[in-house]
Amino acid sequence: MSVPAPRSQQAIQHAVVRFAGDSGDGMQLTGTEFTREAALHGNDLATFPDYPAEIRAPAGTTAGVSGYQIQFAAHEVFSPGDQPDTLVAMNPAALKVHLQDLKRGGLLIVNDAAFEKGDLERAGWKSNPLSDGSLEGYRVIRINFEKLVTQAVEGAGVSAKDASRCKNFFALGLVFWIYSRETEREEIAIRARFAKKPELAEANLRAFRAGYNYGETIEALDAPFTIPPAKLKPGKYRNITGNSALALGLVAAGQQSGLRLFFGSYPITPASDILHELSRYRRYDVTTFQAEDEIAAIAAAIGSSFTGSLGITASSGPGLALKTEAMGLAVMTELPLVIINVQRGGPSTGLPTKTEQSDLFQAVYGRNGECPLAVIASRSPADCFETALEACRIAVEYRTPVIMLSDGSLANGSEPWLLPRVEDLPKFSPNFATDPAGFHPYKRDEKMARAWAIPGTPGLEHRIGGLEKDALTGNISYDALNHEKMVRTRAEKIRRIADAFPKTQPYFDDKGDVLVIGWGGTYGSITQAVIEARASGIRVGHVHLRHIFPLPNDLSDVAARYRAILIPELNTGQLRLHLRGQIGLEGIGLNKIQGKPFHVAEVRSAIESLARRSAPSAKEIA
Amino acid sequence: MSVPAPRSQQAIQHAVVRFAGDSGDGMQLTGTEFTREAALHGNDLATFPDYPAEIRAPAGTTAGVSGYQIQFAAHEVFSPGDQPDTLVAMNPAALKVHLQDLKRGGLLIVNDAAFEKGDLERAGWKSNPLSDGSLEGYRVIRINFEKLVTQAVEGAGVSAKDASRCKNFFALGLVFWIYSRETEREEIAIRARFAKKPELAEANLRAFRAGYNYGETIEALDAPFTIPPAKLKPGKYRNITGNSALALGLVAAGQQSGLRLFFGSYPITPASDILHELSRYRRYDVTTFQAEDEIAAIAAAIGSSFTGSLGITASSGPGLALKTEAMGLAVMTELPLVIINVQRGGPSTGLPTKTEQSDLFQAVYGRNGECPLAVIASRSPADCFETALEACRIAVEYRTPVIMLSDGSLANGSEPWLLPRVEDLPKFSPNFATDPAGFHPYKRDEKMARAWAIPGTPGLEHRIGGLEKDALTGNISYDALNHEKMVRTRAEKIRRIADAFPKTQPYFDDKGDVLVIGWGGTYGSITQAVIEARASGIRVGHVHLRHIFPLPNDLSDVAARYRAILIPELNTGQLRLHLRGQIGLEGIGLNKIQGKPFHVAEVRSAIESLARRSAPSAKEIA
Amino acid sequence: MTAPLLKLTKKDFTSDQEVRWCPGCADFAILAAVQKLMPELNVPREKVVFVSGIGCSSRFPYYMNTYGFHGIHGRAPAIATGVKMANPDLQVWVVTGDGDSLSIGGNHLIHALRRNVDLKILLFDNRIYGLTKGQASPTSELGKKTKSSPLGTVDRPFNPLTLVLGAGATFVARTVANDMAHMTQVLRRAAAHKGSAFVEIWQNCPVFNDGAFEQWAEKDVRDDSLVKLEHGKPLVWGKNKDKGLRIGGNFSLEMGSAEGAVVHDEKREDVTLALALSALEPPWPQAFGVLRAVEKPTLEVLAREQEKAAAAMKGPKDLAALLQSGDTWEVGTGEA
Amino acid sequence: MTAPLLKLTKKDFTSDQEVRWCPGCADFAILAAVQKLMPELNVPREKVVFVSGIGCSSRFPYYMNTYGFHGIHGRAPAIATGVKMANPDLQVWVVTGDGDSLSIGGNHLIHALRRNVDLKILLFDNRIYGLTKGQASPTSELGKKTKSSPLGTVDRPFNPLTLVLGAGATFVARTVANDMAHMTQVLRRAAAHKGSAFVEIWQNCPVFNDGAFEQWAEKDVRDDSLVKLEHGKPLVWGKNKDKGLRIGGNFSLEMGSAEGAVVHDEKREDVTLALALSALEPPWPQAFGVLRAVEKPTLEVLAREQEKAAAAMKGPKDLAALLQSGDTWEVGTGEA
């Protein structure tokens, strides 16, 4: 297709677009497609998909609204953005849910055809927002999607129902025009996607083009926007979600250590995709096992580690709860094990498709007995790769279970990932015991890791289990002093992991008014907020903890260099309590428990008000 | 039988006796029998049974040694005693394990016949302690139990094997003599115990009497001891173990609230006896359900609470771990539920028959999501009654799960229990919703408890579950602000429980040098230690926390009245971290992780050294 | 069937909550069947409890205007056991999926059945995980490609009927959601059974496993691929009822002409016939209807009887006496 | 059976740990049988793994001088599945008790069996909880008085054999610990089976459930109360082999004279006969020996084959290529 070049363009630096519609409207796909093009265009970007817990809630209700937000820019981007510049609302329910977020003056694209009385009622509108003034202050583009799409795909040979399902590609086309995206790659992608059903390919292509042309035709904007590529670090990039990066990190860990991976898992939102992805990487010495439940999943993983594989299991909060007892067994038997928790809204079944950071307590403290293990957290979608690799390394080198915390927003969110070179990835060795001379299953190396002797090794036959073990032989021991020794040894082994951490180096100001200590998926919002707060003259540092347990040894010292500590979390203050309990650090919490990420503005204003409150008094200055 | 009155007696104030032998030697029975007589004699007492994890480890090995210790006194007694005055060792293994604890100059009764070469080797003695000087400094009574018992029971009509199994009653008889106990009640008890096998009754009786007479005959002591009854608070007493008291507390709660009890449980040491006991109280509207596992046990209990019973479940650490997910469901559905954890040595299977306090973290922090519930702890065997009742009351009145922490030493230990009058027991009402007018399942009363409407009530049909609920209707709600509201509401409801606590009133000095903050089964040792430390002039207060979560509101204020805080725990410092994390309280830990209670001396010396360290400097005084 | 005394209607059993299943999901049909059946059962709404686990199917209780408990994944039979034991007067239904009840919840299911708790257990079998978007379940065919098994599953599926019969279930039946009449009849029978009643309902999931049962459960093929079980009637099938299950060599069933076909007997104490029927899989005709319906004492009744017997033997409740049982002693107010 | 090449002896399989069972416990006999059998199997010690749960029986691995894993309660089949999938070369045994495998671990057991993981599962059935001192187990008889059921149990027991056959087990057998010859033969068969092998071993617990099996498993009564199964031989029993299981009316088994008795067939694909035999309970003679031995593909082999097929199709491992798969783009060093 040849598209007339748009007349004039407005170059901007960044934009936030949100696609919203019914669960059946294909908004996740639309968002993903737009994201790919932004990535290939060279923009930096961050995304935030948000969908309901039902497969498909009743059509047209607010419960069924599915959304996908992307921020893309000509510069570095850290969060998916607080407020969309452009909102696509495919029905009144989507408008109901998302209108409040649209930036004043922002562009609103609505599906005119979907605002009948019944539609409005189902969505809970008392009167028609298209006509009652609700949309004042926005730039509204009303489109009769049904009609335009039907016309566009006429003759493509698809049913009326299938024709109507092309609406999302019409919307995509329009947004492509608005942001002056090239259409070629997308056209190829559409053909590939529907390769098995050429008539569907044709219909969606037509809808896509029609949407693009519609923008041009109606002169929806005086001039469409352009956002040049970002000046990112040079190298090869790929846009990636957290779960995909995590799965690749695990595969990399297997390859870099020479260990077979055994991934035992039971499906649960938002962790299931890790199982799906790894199931496709089987030829990389990856065994995947969909167990009957979470307990069997971790138990099998432990069995595999005993046998010399790297046992891994993944779940979300409720599933982690079920794994608790078995984690104790892994701690007692001191076997490598990686336990991934892609956190979601809790407690109980909670908000399965929403994001939250409320499983820190469970990860650090949630086991019977004195049962320490390592806990680490990833901070961004691409960072899930590195974090997974790090979790595996610690597990193998220290012979310990490691809990890796991710969350729903990381798992499904995406960003460009500067591909690492394999040569630069860390290598680590399982260092299996093979020599019977002087062998004892609980003899330790300098890291306090015990000998890992695997079945198949002649002369090292031994037995382990969950009863307290003799400090050397690993035989059952009920001896009082041995127990105390072992409890302290297990604790010390974990504590020492911190001795190998690099120095804590705050981002931005390394002393000053406020230190923001964060962890996990809030990294992007905090970073952007710090950048903005510093622009207003406050001296702010940012430490984003990868290691939740053990904590970095120098954290107190670093913190002492600031007047005040801000600890933003998507929970009621779990890291805050953890830091106070562990190292006596007093921080101020910024807490949000809404199943949603922080807005940048929320964090920024917390930094600013804390800086104001803790500003040195006149006397101090004098 | 008529026994010649012993010639002269030495009145003493207290004594500590320990019976030790093979698992098959009946030491637990011997100890229990002696305890009953001490109780009925009117002594105050405390006991500590200690047995191996195997049903019966190999005969004669140290692994198989089973012990039972009692302190009984003419005054109040708080702990089973640090060091026995009298040790009965039925074989070399028992001597090997326990000799180190015997008080210098103490009385040692050994079974001479069991010290052959093979016996010694099995027990790990390099040479014969009876002859190699190991027993110097003790008053040793060597007895050929085999021979004397065989002689004594000759003609009773029992096999040689059964005859030999009467050894423990011989030992019991001897210790009866040593402490001038009356024999009548015991004789009746023996007859009752073996009522179905009269020849066994006869044999054991004879052995018992022979032991008693033996003491008299050989003039084992110049004069046997007497310990007059203690001047306890007037009233009716009964000697009781923690698990028995706990079971009675639950029954009392059912009766006092008018609720049917549903007890769902899966056997596990040391909690199983609660199931055993409750199974015998079925006619008190008690349903007991031995579930297929711990998850089913708590799930059924939750189902019963939904239906208007008071659901209860009990287990130990590993079982609690399995219940984690379901606890979240109970938090979300805000149903009354009592979860009992009789703690044992951990982590994992750990030390199943040993005591420990290492499940505090798990109880307070060990769930996914923001998942607060109440946690309370009992402090002594008899106190398990009151604590259980309190747990039930909080659960019912606040519609919340309550975790009640006990431990192995409380569960199996015993003490005299001043029987409460039923009239004095608290009454509380489930306050079921019955009126459809204005009914909403999540409407709250002044305690923030939600309406409890049970199936069978017309017009109140409703649905609940583990997904986030609307703040009023309880319907599923994915609304962001509703979620935040509900998370904070659930937290606030639990926090408010503390508003009804009585003022924290430290025992002993209510300000001064040291405040000892303890919890759980360490109560006895701490109390005795504080008494002794005060005798040396230190001003010491003692707060023993019944409520672990929420904490008493005034705890910080109370703590501020002392120079230093000592926090003794049988773990690595869980309460200490909890107090620092929650209320910023800085305490010094005294920690022991040996599967054993504190010795009084350990706590006392910690108090003393802390008092010394934190003594006001000269300057301060001036 | 007695005439409904309570004069309730389907509407009385319809809650005010929006039904959140995908368009075309067979769960709608099951919901309609149950809501229609309920008035006929003549149990007051407030005495009915629906308990479920987690899954698309497990949303069911929200749509019934009775008491309902949406539990946690796999634990519905355990929760329901507590409900029923706590109040044996209630009519308790369990709604569960193939993942919920056969994967994570397999143990609770077989234990509820061996105990014969009076629960009506409806397994919505779509041979897939619906709610988590399309992973293999324990009833997915061997080799099936799903999201979690892109190369095909490697674990053989359970036969749910054989499994539950092996666990000692006293009532076992199978039906399909697209045969309203048959489904209703089976549900009616389940409701009438005193004891655990297990019903496998083939349920199409158009989104993640469309057509899973079409080869044998669609109207036009049913006659040839299913053997409809009727108590006391011979085991015959085919459009013309000309094929029959007969006793073959060495104690096996064989397919043959209708003549001399084995006569179905739901009530047989020995479980052999029911087991043999349950194990039939294509190309054999598959058993359809009630395989077994044998009455045995139920858990909750036995438990209550024990309680009463204990009360009768040991006398009425007396908390004071209970507290004072065992060896007690008095400490006086004066000097000891 | 080929002559042992490795020339190992019972002693080679005896660990240095003291055996901690009660005097007279039948677990000793099972341990002795296994230790004696092992050399004959000709598998190097280091390739043998014993996995267990928790219970008296589950202490077993400590006493075998092989690799061993004493797991957590009920989870042995799951741990063992991980062991076997991680290294299909190993010979993996699971030792478990009636509580461990049928109560808390019931689900893992039936799933391991449906998956046909190549595990040798030995269930030490003493119909009681030994280690926790005498509570009822899922095989305790209805009405049994135990510590946890002083008024008698109210839940009907499982029949372990019917249960596991219902779950799809490919090898199912029963033996008793006090018949060393029979037990050894059954264990040998289990070891030889490629796939999950389930063996129920009646095991007397003299301390908490003494004599549980004496009415039919003691030497003097066995002939009359057990029907010994031999492949290809008629199902007859009695001192004089004069009683037989025959085809009764309407597809049932009946007791009668030996003449015309059904012939045992372990290898039958359809599970009817095995199920019927498993369900026999006193006063019928109980099935004793191998009920079923049918070979099917095993989980771990299927899984490895998939891996190989994937490698063959998609080419060798190349981590760099994997990381760079999907849509990628370059950002240059100069100005964009």
Ligand SMILES: Cc1ncc(C[n+]2csc(CCOP(=O)(O)OP(=O)(O)O)c2C)c(N)n1
């Ligand atoms: C403890 C736990 N594990 C996993 C999940 C995720 N999960 C929810 S439903 C489900 C399976 C649903 O399949 P099925 O039972 O067949 O029901 P369907 O959706 O097909 O009706 C899973 C794995 C969960 N909610 N809780």
Ligand SMILES: Cc1ncc(C[n+]2csc(CCOP(=O)(O)OP(=O)(O)O)c2C)c(N)n1
């Ligand atoms: C999670 C958990 N729950 C409960 C227990 C306590 N427990 C240990 S063994 C056992 C049952 C033992 O019975 P069985 O499996 O029949 O073995 P046996 O001792 O009879 O050989 C129980 C309930 C435990 N260790 N862990």
Ligand code: SF4
């Ligand atoms: S995913 Fe399948 S089972 Fe679930 S609601 Fe949709 S169609 Fe029904």
Ligand code: SF4
């Ligand atoms: S309790 Fe029973 S099963 Fe356990 S070791 Fe003793 S005799 Fe054996």
Ligand SMILES: [Mg+2]
């Ligand atoms: Mg399903």
Ligand SMILES: [Mg+2]
């Ligand atoms: Mg057992």
